Amino acid sequence: MTKENKKIRVRFAPSPTGFLTTGGARTALFNYLFARHHNGKMILRIEDTDRVRSTPEATRMVLDSLKWLGLDWDEGPFYQSRRLDIYKKYAQKLLDEGKAFYEEDPAKGKAVVFRIKENTKIVFKDLIHGNISFDSDNIGRDGYVVLMKSDGFPTYNFACAIDDSEMGITHVIRGDDHISNTPKQVALYEALGKPVPLFAHIPLILGQDGSKLSKRHGHNYVMEYKDQGFLAESVFNFLSLLGWAPGDDTELMSPDEIVRRFTMERVSHTPAKFDFAKLTWMNNQYLKKMEPADLFALAKPFFEKAGYDLKSVPEKELMKLMELYRERAKTLSELTEATGFFFTPELNYDQKSVEKFLKKDGSKEILSAVRDGLKNMSDLNQETLEGFLRDLTKQKNLKFKDVAQPIRVALTGTCVSPGIFETIELVGKEKAITRIEEAIKLISNSK
Numbered sequence: 302m303t304k305e306n307k308k309i310r311v312r313f314a315p316s317p318t319g320f321l322t323t324g325g326a327r328t329a330l331f332n333y334l335f336a337r338h339h340n341g342k343m344i345l346r347i348e349d350t351d352r353v354r355s356t357p358e359a360t361r362m363v364l365d366s367l368k369w370l371g372l373d374w375d376e377g378p379f380y381q382s383r384r385l386d387i388y389k390k391y392a393q394k395l396l397d398e399g400k401a402f403y404e405e406d407p408a409k410g411k412a413v414v415f416r417i418k419e420n421t422k423i424v425f426k427d428l429i430h431g432n433i434s435f436d437s438d439n440i441g442r443d444g445y446v447v448l449m450k451s452d453g454f455p456t457y458n459f460a461c462a463i464d465d466s467e468m469g470i471t472h473v474i475r476g477d478d479h480i481s482n483t484p485k486q487v488a489l490y491e492a493l494g495k496p497v498p499l500f501a502h503i504p505l506i507l508g509q510d511g512s513k514l515s516k517r518h519g520h521n522y523v524m525e526y527k528d529q530g531f532l533a534e535s536v537f538n539f540l541s542l543l544g545w546a547p548g549d550d551t552e553l554m555s556p557d558e559i560v561r562r563f564t565m566e567r568v569s570h571t572p573a574k575f576d577f578a579k580l581t582w583m584n585n586q587y588l589k590k591m592e593p594a595d596l597f598a599l600a601k602p603f604f605e606k607a608g609y610d611l612k613s614v615p616e617k618e619l620m621k622l623m624e625l626y627r628e629r630a631k632t633l634s635e636l637t638e639a640t641g642f643f644f645t646p647e648l649n650y651d652q653k654s655v656e657k658f659l660k661k662d663g664s665k666e667i668l669s670a671v672r673d674g675l676k677n678m679s680d681l682n683q684e685t686l687e688g689f690l691r692d693l694t695k696q697k698n699l700k701f702k703d704v705a706q707p708i709r710v711a712l713t714g715t716c717v718s719p720g721i722f723e724t725i726e727l728v729g730k731e732k733a734i735t736r737i738e739e740a741i742k743l744i745s746n747s748k
Contacts, residue, residue, distance in 0.1 A: 309341030310471050313367075313374070314461070316348045317359035320522035321366040323514065323575070324476060324506050327540045331503055332474045333372045334541065334563040344468055345377035348461070350454045355382070366523035369533050370540075371556060379468070381460050388455040391463050391493065392448050400492050401448060410451030415459075415489065417444045423484040428472075428501040428565045435484040446485050462486040466495040474501045477572075501565055504544050507572045514575055530603060530633030535584040543573040553586055581631040588630055593623035596636075603637040609644035621727055625719040639717075643727065648714035648736065655743070657706075658716055664707040665744045667697065671708055672737045681730045683722040690721070711740035 313329040315321065321329075336343040347363075349355035364378070392413045395401035404414045417423075421437040438444045448459040455463070461482070465473060473483075480502050490497045506514050521529070526536050537556055546569070547554070547562045554562070588596065597619055604611055611619070622640055630636035642648055658664060674689050675681070694704050705721040712733060718724045725733055 308471060309336060309339045310344060310469050311336050311341065311474055312344040312346050312465065312468065312470050313372075314346040314348050314464075315363050316351060316354075317356060317363055318351060318354035319359055319362075320524065321363045322522055323540070325363075326366065326370060326523045326536075327506060327543050328475055328503065329367060329372050330370070330537065330540050331501075331545070331568070333374075334560055335472065335474060335501075335565060336375075337560045338563045341471075342375040343373075344379070344470070345374040346379045346464060346468070347377075347381065348457070349380055349382045350457070350460055352382075352452070352454065362524065369527055370523065370537055371533055376468075379464070381455070381464065384460075384464070385453065385455075387467065388449065388460055388463055389453075392455075392459070395448070395492060404447075406451065412447055412451045413449035415446045415448050415492070417441065417446065417485075417488045419444060423487050425483055425487050425497065425500055427480075428499060429504075429568055429570050430480075430502060433480065433483070437484075437488070440484050440488070446488070448489075458482055458485045459489065462489040462493075462495075465498060466490065466493070470498050472499050472501060474503065477502045477505050501568070504569055504572045506543055506575050509574055509576055511572075511574075528634075530600075530635065530637070531580070531584050532587050532599070532633075535580070535587045538587075539580045539583050543575065544569050553583065585631045588627045588633075588636070591627060593620040593627070596623045596627055600633045600636055603633050604644070607637050607641065607644075609637075609641075611644075614644070618727070625723055625727065629717075629719065642713040642715075648739070650710070650743075651715045654710045654714070654716040658710045659707055659740055659744055660747060661707070663697075663699075663703075665741055667693070667699075667704055667707050668711055668737050668741050668744075670697075671704075672734055672741070675725075675730055675734050675737070678730065681726060683726055686722045686725050707740070708737070711737045 311332045313332045315325055315329075333343055335341070345367075347360055349360065360378075367374075392401065395415060396403070396413065401413050401415045404412050406412065417437045417440055419438060422434050423437055423440065424432055424434045427433050440446070446458060447456050449455055462485075464470075465486075483500055483502075487497055508514050508517070523536075527533070534556065538552075538554055538559065541554075541559045541563070542552065545563065546567055547559075548567055591599075600623070601611070622643055626636055626640055630639055670693055671690075674693070678685060678689070690704060690708075691701070694701050697704070706716055709718050709721055709724065710716055712718075712724055712728050728736070
């Protein structure tokens with residue numbers, strides 16, 4: 302690692318006016334990855350100068366979201382609302398040097414305004430888009446930029462430029478939507494005699510159809526991913542691939558591997574596409590690899606919220622449940638929903654499954670035979686169950702699924718579950734017999 306790399310300092314600077322969005326989280330992540338890859342520093346700055354919309358609650362939500370994703374920072378959080386004296390000092394410096402002036406507004410009061418040099422080109426280096434140039438007369442309000450508002454608070458561009466300079470930021474990594482702000486800030490750096498940082502404007506995130514990202518694309522605020530049962534590691538992994546690629550077909554990577562492989566050279570200059578289906582697939586891949594005990598620890602709050610009595614179930618059975626369903630569930634909430642049959646005394650039948658499998662001709666006879674067979678079994682294990690059900694299938698001259706599906710619906714309420722032998726063993730002999738008898742009554746009452 303070179304000395305130059307050790308000096309790298311980036312910042313994530315959210316405005317606490319609401320939840321941390323997917324786009325904001327991706328910006329924070331790219332700053333984090335760049336800093337960690339180069340053994341640099343990441344600074345967290347809260348840009349709370351919007352006195353109407355900025356709230357302590359929103360700040361808390363932003364911090365909680367970053368912590369859940371595993372994005373730690375090295376310095377901060379710094380709050381712009383507590384740095385007003387610094388902005389006033391620099392505004393006065395520009396006033397004293399004749400580079401800024403007061404502008405009176407009868408309705409709003411006195412503001413400090415900066416005049417960018419006329420008829421000049423403002424050029425800055427962008428690590429993703431290359432050199433970008435602006436005509437000074439087309440920046441801001443015909444070359445004029447407000448620095449301090451009449452209420453004594455700085456504008457976004459002024460506070461941003463001052464803080465990035467004061468905090469020694471070497472690389473400003475943010476979304477493409479900030480490109481128009483950058484020439485204003487570059488002009489301020491130059492007017493103050495401050496070094497200009499390098500910029501990297503990362504592409505925006507669009508929906509799969511190429512339109513602006515919205516809820517209909519599966520776009521969520523970060524903590525909603527958590528509430529829906531996505532794992533922080535899978536969201537971390539997914540967000541890293543929105544506009545960046547490791548250079549091969551690898552998609553599933555640990556945070557450490559992503560840090561090791563992350564370079565700005567591999568960040569795309571075109572918009573990323575948000576694919577919710579890919580996120581759910583990726584989350585399922587992470588769930589599959591989890592140890593049952595670790596999975597249960599994460600799923601436990603979802604079970605408790607659903608009102609399941611976990612204390613009444615032996616730990617061994619809970620671990621077996623996790624082992625069976627980790628393959629199928631895409632999220633922790635889906636895992637909770639899919640395993641509800643195991644905890645509830647009465648089943649909530651899926652009506653389509655009932656119509657298709659329970660009410661099918663011959664289902665009542667199949668279930669009656671299975672019930673009687675279970676009653677005669679002393680040892681309920683998968684091997685015994687398989688032998689019994691295979692024999693029953695041959696006796697009735699049916700396909701195995703014609704026997705398995707009515708049993709599955711009778712035991713779980715749906716036509717989807719792990720293997721039927723494992724499912725019967727998991728439910729247990731007494732409960733399986735009871736539920737099969739209930740299904741038989743349901744069939745009888747429907748005729």
